[in-house]
Amino acid sequence: MVAVTAEPPVTEDVAWFRIDDRVTAGTARRAAAALAERLGFSGSRGAEVGLATMELASNLHKHADRGSLLLREVRTGDTSAVEVATVDHGPGMSSTGLAFLDGHSTTGTLGIGLGAVRRLADATAVRSGPDGTVLTALFTPGPGPVPREPxxxxxxxxxxxxxxxxxxxxxxxxxxxxxxxxxxxxxxxxxxxxxxxxxxxxxxxxxxxxxxxxxxxxxxxxxxxxxxxxxxxxxxxxxxxxxxxxxxxxxxxxxxxxxxxxxxxxxxxxxxxxxxxxxxxxxxxxxxxxxxxxxxxxxxxxxxxxxxxxxxxxxxxxxxxxxxxxxxxxxxxxxxxx
Structure with missing residues (x-):
C-alpha cells in the first residue's frame, strides 16, 4: 500500500486541435461537450463547456498565429473536471484585463467571448505577450472546491x-x-x-x-x-x-x-x-x-x-x-x- 497523503489530481491530455478554421473550432466544441457528458456533467453544464470551448477556439481562429487547443480531463478523488487550454504564437493581447470585459472587441464584433468564458469557468489563467498567449479554463460539473496545485x-x-x-x-x-x-x-x-x-x-x-x-x-x-x-x-x-x-x-x-x-x-x-x-x-x-x-x-x-x-x-x-x-x-x- 502506498503511503500517500492528499492524493494529487490525475490529468489526462485527451486531444490537441490545431485551430486553422471554424470547422476545427466546431470539432473542438463537440469534443469538449462529449467529454463533459462522459464525465457525468449535466446537459446544461456540458453545453456551457462546449460554448466556452467554441469561444476560445474561435478567438484563436480570428486573432492568433498558429493557435492550438488542448482538451484535458482532471480527476480529483471521485470528481472529474474538464480543462481547456489554448496556446498561440502571437500577436498577444494588448490588455488581458480588457480582453475579458464584455463589449471589448478588436474586430468590430460584440466582444463577449472571453468574458463569457470567465463567467462559465470555475477557474481561468492567462499569460500574454508579443510571443503569444497561453490561456487555461477549468470547468467542474457543479459547485465545489477547485484544485489548486503547485x-x-x-x-x-x-x-x-x-x-x-x-x-x-x-x-x-x-x-x-x-x-x-x-x-x-x-x-x-x-x-x-x-x-x-x-x-x-x-x-x-x-x-x-x-x-x-x-x-x-x-x-x-x-x-x-x-x-x-x-x-x-x-x-x-x-x-x-x-x-x-x-x-x-x-x-x-x-x-x-x-x-x-x-x-x-x-x-x-x-x-x-x-x-x-x-x-x-x-x-x-x-x-x-x-x-x-x-x-x-x-x-x-x-x-x-x-x-x-x-x-x-x-x-x-x-x-x-x-x-x-x-x-x-x-x-x-x-x-x-x-
Whole structure:
C-alpha cells in the first residue's frame, strides 16, 4: 500500500486541435461537450463547456498565429473536471484585463467571448505577450472546491500519432512531492505502453529514494520498449530536491538562475549500469522543470513566467522549446514560498 497523503489530481491530455478554421473550432466544441457528458456533467453544464470551448477556439481562429487547443480531463478523488487550454504564437493581447470585459472587441464584433468564458469557468489563467498567449479554463460539473496545485504537466504526441509515448505522474509522500517523467522509446502505442508501466510502478510502489525508485522502474519496464526516466523528490522542509535520471530526460531547478540536474546514460527496461541520486538546493519559490527530449535544452524562463500557474509555465515551455518532431512532455512544480 502506498503511503500517500492528499492524493494529487490525475490529468489526462485527451486531444490537441490545431485551430486553422471554424470547422476545427466546431470539432473542438463537440469534443469538449462529449467529454463533459462522459464525465457525468449535466446537459446544461456540458453545453456551457462546449460554448466556452467554441469561444476560445474561435478567438484563436480570428486573432492568433498558429493557435492550438488542448482538451484535458482532471480527476480529483471521485470528481472529474474538464480543462481547456489554448496556446498561440502571437500577436498577444494588448490588455488581458480588457480582453475579458464584455463589449471589448478588436474586430468590430460584440466582444463577449472571453468574458463569457470567465463567467462559465470555475477557474481561468492567462499569460500574454508579443510571443503569444497561453490561456487555461477549468470547468467542474457543479459547485465545489477547485484544485489548486503547485504542479502541472502536459504531453503532446508527435504529429501524425494518436498516442503520446511520454507520460508523467505526481505523488505525495508525507511532506514530500515526488515527480516522474518517462519518455518511452520510439513513438506510438508501444512507447505509450512502456511509459504506462513506469507510471503504474511509480504510483504503486512504497515510498523510497529517487535512485531506488528508478531501479524499480527499470525492473517494471523490462520486456517493453523501455525508455528514459527521471524521478525528482521535492523536500521543502530541508530545502532540497533529490533527483535520479536514466537517459535523456532534462531536469532543472530555476531560482535566480537555471541549474541543470544530472541524468546518467541508460535505457530503463534495458540498460541501467549506474543509477545515482543527486541533491540540489531548492529555495522557496524555485521552479523544478522536467522535460523529454521533444523539447530543446535551450530554454529559459522569461521574467515573471515562474510566478504564473504551473500549467501556464508548462504550456509556454512546450510552445517555445517543443520544436522537435517528436513526442513532447513537460512537468513543472513550484516550491512554496516561506
Amino acid at each position: 504542479f502541472a504537466g502536459v504531453t503532446r504526441p508527435m504529429t501524425g500519432e494518436g498516442a503520446c509515448g511520454d507520460a508523467y505522474a505526481v505523488r505525495r509522500d508525507g511532506g514530500r512531492l515526488g515527480l516522474l517523467l518517462c519518455d518511452g522509446s520510439g513513438h506510438g502505442p508501444l512507447a505509450a505502453t512502456a511509459s504506462a508501466l513506469a507510471v503504474r510502478a511509480f504510483l504503486g510502489s512504497a515510498p523510497t529514494a529517487p535512485d531506488a525508485m528508478v531501479r524499480r522502474l527499470h525492473e517494471a519496464m523490462s520486456g517493453s520498449r523501455g525508455g528514459a526516466v527521471a524521478v525528482a523528490e521535492l523536500d521543502q522542509d530541508r530545502g532540497v530536491v533529490r533527483y535520479a535520471g536514466l537517459g535523456n530526460i532534462g531536469g532543472s531547478v530555476v531560482a535566480e538562475r537555471r541549474r541543470g540536474m544530472v541524468s546518467l546514460p541508460g535505457i530503463a527496461g534495458y540498460q541501467a549500469r549506474s543509477v545515482r541520486m543527486f541533491e540540489y538546493p531548492l529555495p522557496p519559490g524555485a521552479v523544478v522543470v522536467l522535460h523529454s527530449d521533444g523539447l530543446t535544452d535551450r530554454w529559459e524562463l522569461a521574467p515573471g513566467l515562474g510566478a504564473h500557474p504551473p500549467l501556464v509555465v508548462a504550456l509556454t515551455l512546450l510552445r517555445d522549446a517543443g520544436v522537435r518532431r517528436d513526442d513532447a512532455s513537460v512537468l513543472v512544480a513550484r516550491a512554496e514560498r516561506a
